[in-house]
Amino acid sequence: MREGAQTLFSPLQDATSAVTRPVVGFIDALSDLASLREENEALRLENEQLKTQIDQIDSIEAELEQLMEINDLEVPNDLPTVVARITSAGSSSFDHVRYIDKGSDDGITIGAAVVDEQGLVGRVDLVLDDRARVRLILDPNVEVAVLDQSTSQAGILRGDNENDLVLRVFEADEPARAGSAIVTAGSRFPPGIRVGTITQTATDNAEFQLVTRVTPAVTFSRLDFVKVIVGYSPLDAPSIEEELAELERTEDGEETTPDGEGDNLPAADGSDEGESP
């Protein structure tokens, strides 16, 4: 039924999108004017902070390189992708989906990760012959297993019907610091895709988990072209629950080692030795 409706309406939607794209862009820019002054101030502040941070960049780079090696994170540049264009959006503010102009004819399957040049956009949850629906990571029904790159701690990221996301880090032994980059941990999404940046430092362990917020790397309101990663099969990957169970098993294994104290958590993806922060 959905396929029929999509087939019927997609030419109309495509034509409307093509005709109104400049108008939509113009109105979008107008609606942004009000926030420009505020944004300017924020950028000025950010500039100052960046100047301070530039002094530390060498050590940060070295640390990042080290963390990448430790976590064996690979940015999935080598995975085959299909470039697609957004044709229409969800029908309301509650609907965090986008339709793209490529489908199963181009090798897209359900569950495929969708990215743009900034980071993770979402995953495909409906595929037609020449069209597919992408559910954005902003949707509360989408969960992403992620790693905090600065601490290698694993967590679950979930949409919040807002423009930012909620990050839950389980059994954390370090704070989740503002400014830390968050990348996919390799569960249903290929590992190493940038997802966003932590906006609030979280130190209190509420209910054995750190809860904080993450600003997505992607500007969803400006999405136009995206890449669908077709060379990674998320259906073969373990679910988030399985991934966490595996993490716990690894943890237990570490705790029962003859000389292990059991205090340090293993690295976030459970594949490496526990990291000494």
Added chain:
Amino acid sequence: MTGRSVAISIGLVVLAVVAQTAMFGDGRINPFGVSPAVVIVVVLACARYLDPEPSILLGFTGGMLLDLLGGSPLGLWALSYTVAVYAALRFRERADDGALVLAVGIVAFTLLVNALFLVVGTLFGERFFTSTGFIKDMVVPAFYNLVIAVVVFPLVTRLLGARRRLGWSA
């Protein structure tokens, strides 16, 4: 009411659905991150001039098209629109009392359709109430719709009103 009026109404609703998904949906024209709900405005405007049964059917059709072209569970918008139009029909004789009453009606029925969508969706397992953001998403479109109604209502009156001018009364 003629078959032609119903056909024109359906055409207007289809156009509204296309505009909603191609222009006003999430991530398109949505000032402050909230999209207007164009379809309910068109449905309410048409319901002023149609008999009750076609009006309800029009609401169901508009909602079902939104379901089919969006990402929500099938039937959620259809149910919300049907109930909202039914409620609107109960009060439509008041629409001729003036612009203020009409404006209140547009805000109230947009709120109703969004509230129904959220509540019924939550009963079906959707996570709409995860943050306070749902209040903004529910309330703000009602006021955007006031602006849209300024264009839509005269247009619909021009197209359907000449055939039958009934206000919201049957």
